[in-house]
Amino acid sequence: MKIVFLLNNAYGVGGTIRSVANLSAALAERHDVRIASLYRSRTTPSLAFAPGVRITPLIDLRPDAADAAGQGPEPAEPSAVFADLPMNYGRIAPSGLSDRRMGDFLAKVDADVVISTRPVLNVYLARLGQPRYLRIAQEHLTHDARSRRARAVQLAAARELDALVCVSRRDAERYAEALRGSPVRVVNVPNCSPAPSVPPAAGDSRIIVAAGRLAPVKRYDRLIDAFAELAPEFPDWQLRIYGRGAERDALRRRIGAHGLHNRARLMGAASPIETEWVKGAVAAVSSDAESFGLTLVEAMRCGLPVVATDCPHGPGEIITHGENGVLSPLPGGSAALAAALRPLLADEALRRGLAARGRASAAAYAPGVIAARYEELFHAWAPDASTGGSRRGLGALWRLRRPTGIRPGGRPRGLAESAADGGLRVSLDGRSLPKGAGTLLLRLRHDPGGRELALPLPRVRGSRRVELTLDRETLELAEGRWDLFVATGLPEAPGRARRVAADQVRQAALVHAPPRVDGRGVSAWIPYRTKDGNLTVRAWLRPAHAEVDEVLLGDDAFTVRVTPAGAVGGPSGAGWRAVGENGGSVCDLGCAVDGDQLVVTIPFDAVAATPGDWRLALRAPDGTAVAAARIGGDVADRRATDVFPPRDGAGAALRLRFTLDHDLVLTVDA
Structure with a gap:
């Protein structure tokens, strides 16, 4: 069959896009599948789509694109299709341009099935689609969660379509009741989640992980409040929330108000998310409503026990309380969520048992299983549909010709995985590598000396992966960002080099890893995926270092606890000093030894009179200067994750922060 999905913006992130990416990949194993993205x-794309799935953008909203002019919440040319359907359309409302582009696409597309994924697209499919193909709407929210006007738009569209697919059983029942008397078929087919391509979570990290849009319905404020209740009882646990959205600043203020800035972090969006799930020991869902709960299934498949609010509708259909997860009563608020989390934080055996049973039950949502349910519906509803695009039965010929997603002469692709000792394994897709001899190049970015390391690659054998280990014992990386390239030829005379695209970066082994200390000094390597999707290693190498362990915010002073390492040894004995440096200004700070740590006190009145950035520097008894920084762990850029609330004192606004190099500075604004 020829199957087309309609997405609002296939280039963004979110549960609907992930769901379509997963389902389209499974269907593409046997059918011709493409995606039409109304906007680009x-x-x-931010999320990975299967190599055989084509994406056709209809309106280009990239900066400086001609299409972008006149688009927005009040477009210059209003939509005629939606003239009788007023509602809040968000940042971009339908327009005359979207009417024309979508209408033209739906009129000409060669398809047996077209599946739309949100109310606006459902209306377009209902009013501009063609009866020659099966027209199916998906509901990725819920009937009751939609506003009155959005619900009216959704129902108006559904009445004119062949079918409406809801991702939860209870929501399908709700829609069937609302659409009684209409010929539209209403069915329930859940979302799917592929088996993760990372090893399952070890479960020993003492980290609670949550992931999703930072939107009011997700109620991360409830999760933060629950963690605040648990924090004194479980001082070695942390909270990480992944995602982006309008609630970020409010959530950050809430973290600060609870004094959780050392233990609760907003990590930003991550794709693929599975590499972040496996850093956790418990997954938490705190929503007021979940149409399905894809994050629950993703976390379960990654080997995490899941605690979720028993909200409408998804969690209760996925989790059997006490068997494969834990449900928290929604009316109980943060106290009930804390009570649900507490036994898991206290009992490792309980965590492991729930994780194992959850992982087994989540296999029911495998893409192949869910794709087969859709195929049954397609054939039942359109038994005479063309099979010209079907890939079923092509056997060995199809396997030989199946697209690999690797263009000849294209970019090399691979993954990086950190080891417990801080070393790095690089695994490259053999299909993306040049034939013959090859070299892995590591180039220090913006280095006047043009430093690079050249390592011979094992010879490519067919489509097998090519692996190389970067050993901390034998390799030294100067401080900076090392970009990875693959070049033709041998290390002695490498040819043309291309950047390595990062399909995946696995950093779980680094979560609680301290900086490495050896004869060369103090070092850390953190691999990461750049915003352009490239593979890079952030490296630090310093003769001596003071790792920032904790920051305490007082009413008239900051207190910073650090652990010295390297050439200066530990903080035994007297003679340590701490100073603040701001241009030509220098001030002495309080410095005391507490076991293996130094406790530095920064009185507000000592720095408030001089605006700018004060760098925190330590002086060892022998006079060696040591910078205070946070280079241990798995985070390649702490500026956006390790954020400390500001303080007002001594007539100035003061804020501790980490720089791009992870050095700790105090910014003073008069």
């Missing part, structure tokens, strides 16, 4: 916000 960036050059490449």
